Amino acid sequence: MSRIPNRVSLLALSLALTAGAPFAAAAQTTTPAPATTQAAGTAGTAQAMPAQQWSKPAVAPAGAPNIVLIMLDDVGFGDTGTFGGPESTPVLDALAAGGARYNRFHTTALCSPSRAALLTGRNAHEVGYGSVGELGYPGYDGIWGKDTVSVAEVLRRNGYGTALFGKWHNTPFREISPAGPFDHWPTSLGFEHFYGNMLGAASQWTPLLWNDTQMVAQPKSQAEGYHFTTDITDRSIEWVRTRRTLNPDKPYFLYFAPLAAHMPHDVPAEWIARYKGRFDGGWDKLREETFARQKALGVIPKDARLTPRPAELPAWDSLPEKQRLVLASQMEAYAAFISHTDHEIGRLLEAVRAQPGGDNTIVIYIVGDNGSAGEMDTQRAVTMAALQPRQKDAFYAAGWAWAGSTPFQWSKGVASHLGGTRNPMVVSWPGHIRDRGVIRTQFTHLNDIAATLYDIAGITMPATVDGVAQKPLEGASFADTFANARAPSHHRRQYFEVWGNRAIYQDGWMASARHGVPWQMKGASDPLDPPEAFAADRWELYDLDHDFSQSQDLAAREPQRLAAMKTLFDAEARRNQVYPLISNNMYGAYPPAHVPTSMTFPGGMPTILALAAPDFGGRSFAIDADVVVPANGAQGVLFSHGGAFSLYVDKGQVAAEGLPLLGTKVLRAPVALSPGRHRIGYRFTINPGPKPGAYMPAAGKAMLTIDGKAVDQGKMGIIYSSMQEIDIGRDTAAPASRTYVAPFPFTGTIDTVRLDTAP
CATH class of the missing domain: 2.60.120.200 (Jelly Rolls)
Known part of the structure; x- marks a missing residue:
């Protein structure tokens, strides 16, 4: 988007309309802050002793809230019951009933890029995370530069306690070693404590675990009841309680990032049993049912259209009965995984609210770092289930991901279309969101989160950190939408790109070019398609202000607007290090000298x-x-x-x-x-x-x-x-x-x- 100054004052415009804690003046714009001292007094009888000088730690602005930032993994817009889906999510429901649902919130379409944008307030390619692996190009090297400081680091230097529990997925693979280097680990990027998994996925029963920078053994076995989501919930609760006991006046930033619902879909059997038979009707029927519920809930407009099933996916009724039984069981496990995770988040939030100052805690619950994961075609999903019966519920077919993206086209990895990039978000902050249970329709993006957190905490994003000039924030605060349903969309322009699937948004319009489907691209041996392959991609044009689901292509009707949008994408791509376009980079490659x-x-x-x-x-x-x-x-x-x-x-x-x-x-x-x-x-x-x-x-x-x-x-x-x-x-x-x-x-x-x- 065009660079918009950080709006520290946006929330102040709406405070007259809502109750809440006062906000301090903005903090300094250069870190670290100058040392402050205070005299402890003088002593001595024969002669005066010099005054003792004590350093004073950074103190957060008065009234700054605690922050709990939650982000699920690989969950679509139409998955959770809160947004019309089939999965029961009562905790998310309760937060929405007392807060606000955002139905035009956007991600990048892929895990690592989304987390880089979320935690920096910049675009993913600016941070070196155009994909989840590393290649030798600036936008894809996985090197988190010192000129894109994290929101955790800024909050920490302004008096916040900071911790991350769960998935990280933003350290170069070659640096995930006991020998380091550790410059790009969570504990070097603003988090005082990290416990979780450094990778993109893991078994929930036997995950790889890191505590700060050390690999550690899991505390108990699966037979003893171990589950990764439960583990990180327990540790998050312990961390919050300890901080509030020992330093109750210091606010905290807790980033809770479960691996759910990324494959493998490991979840206790009793949770799967709750969904037995629920998906026997298949993905076509599920999509229609979800669409009807979405309209009834008001999370999509009454005039929204349901986009059709793409030709690359089979009709459910065309599949043999034995295959349908296997595929339905896969969706049962996925749905159970989401419900189980929502339950664990409920335990965490109950503990958070029970602590001193619990009411002055903003909870931002982002339902997915991208759309649901359509990375395995139907035949492969069935074949793999037959070959690995012990893991038959570890994944699901792309048709279920498409159903989870209702009412949009496509799913994870397809950054050209909203099924890959539009995810639900719920914000809860007692006393600060006017008219409980509201729906907000402003265009928002992951890179807006950092600006919003600085705004509500009364902190100005520093221009310089440790002598390094910072790239400006790409996102803008949406804090004024808490109290004002008619606040304008401050985020007016945004590019999207993953695996060559690309789009550009500008003031309600979106131009989209799809380069391929995930299950055809992930197996590619050469990550670089020739430029002419991208030049052959067909561009589409959508008026999103009047076409919520991206259902009517207006490219033929408005060729001049489409041409202007394509030019705009090219300019944004050049500015943000998107080129060269890369069609597959799941794991990247080490520099030749390193291997x-x-x-x-x-x-x-x-x-x-x-x-x-x-x-x-x-x-x-x-x-x-x-x-x-x-x-x-x-x-x-x-x-x-x-x-x-x-x-x-x-x-x-x-x-x-x-x-x-x-x-x-x-x-x-x-x-x-x-x-x-x-x-x-x-x-x-x-x-x-x-x-x-x-x-x-x-x-x-x-x-x-x-x-x-x-x-x-x-x-x-x-x-x-x-x-x-x-x-x-x-x-x-x-x-x-x-x-x-x-x-x-x-x-x-x-x-x-x-x-x-x-x-």
Whole structure:
């Protein structure tokens, strides 16, 4: 959007209309603040002692509220019951009934970009987050620059306590290592405390967990009732209670970011049971039902149109009955995941309101960092469920995501259309929102949140931080909408771009160019389409002030306006480092000099992310473990990678095992290891493939060796992902093997484990 000065005074315009705490004058515009001191007095009998000087910590402006910022993951506009969807969300309902629902709030269409925009008040590409991985272009390198300070850092320097619980997903993958560097971790970007997951997704039962900058073990097992959302809720409550007990006058900024409802859709069975049979009618029927409820609730205009199902998605009735049963069960798990998460958020907010000053707490509940996740086509969703019955509810087909985007076109990743970028938001702040249960229709965006928080806290965004001139905020405060339903939309211009899907908004109009659909783009091997491929994309034009659902393309009727909008997109793209357009960048790439081909791990090494090691995903590799077996024998894990692969010793026999894809064989030595020193080896040679567009990963030939001699061999599937952990001497994940129960530590001695990868 065009740069609009931060509106510190917007809320002041509406204070006469509503009750609330007074606001202090704006804070300084340069950080850190000059040191302030106070005299403690003089002492002494024979001669005067010099006055003691004490530094005084930063104090938030008088009346500054506590801030609870909540953002769900991969949830569409039409998913929650609060906005007409099928999922029960009573906590969100209650917040909306006492606050305001925003039905023209926007995200970027993808996880990391949305979080970068949310936490800085800038556009995602300005912060280096045009996607979720890293490539060697300024808008996509994943390097959060010092010229885009986070809202957490500004609040912290102005007297707020700050913490993040949940998903981060904004540190370059190559820096997620016990060796750092830590410049781009939450604790270096304004959060005094972080507990959660550094990646984009994880099992809710056995997630990778970090406490500040250290990987930690989960506090209890799934059998003992562990669930990630419950864990971060418990810790958030503990953090709030501790702060309010020890420093009740200091306001706080709590950013609560569950992994829900990103796949895998791990949720207790009793919650899934609540939705049994609810989705047997399919996604076409669900979309129509949701649309009717949305109109009845008033969250969409009475004249809004329901957009049709795209040709790329099958009609529900065209699918075989057996497939429909599997697909319906996937939606049951997804719906249960959202309801379970809403319940946990209710526990958090109940604790927040019960603390001293709880009423002076603004809650901003953003329902999704992008639209629902249409990243898996129907056939693949069915195939993967059959191959991995233990994880059949881990994902769902794109048709359900399309239903969750009602009434819009498309879903996550399709930044050209509102199904990818328009998400619900509810704001609750007792005494500050006029006319409870209202709906606000101003055009708003994630990058408006920072400006709004500065506004209500009485803080001016600093022009300079630690000597670094700051890029201006792209967002504008919408605090005046709390008390004034007719306040204008201060956000007048906004570009959107993800994976080459792109759009430009200006004063009620939107021009859109779709480059592809997510399940066709994510598997691309080359992230760069040629420029002529983007030039061939067809642009559409919509009048959103009179066409809420983006249903009527006016490109043919208004070619001059469309041409002007395309020119405007080009200017915004150049200004914000959007070029070159990139059609696929799910994981990016390391700089060539960074990628090691081999690494030797010591025994007892702490758990690391596989991204910090040589990349053995989708390629040939070798493992050699030098061990000492005691006189009474040994057992346990030698090397494990997430839940995908394990090299271990069971009852004295060496074994290797991966996920049961492609009829993968378990390799096992025929006899037990003798006491003494041994070198245990595993060799994997990948077969050619996979073929372009194939659903299944390539297999290869595997060999198990002891002291250089082959003891077993057979077919194994490739290791697919580097987004999991590597453990030496134990297994901290949900094991690929059913032979043992994690962590299954090795009872002998491991000297070293060496990993070598092929080009």
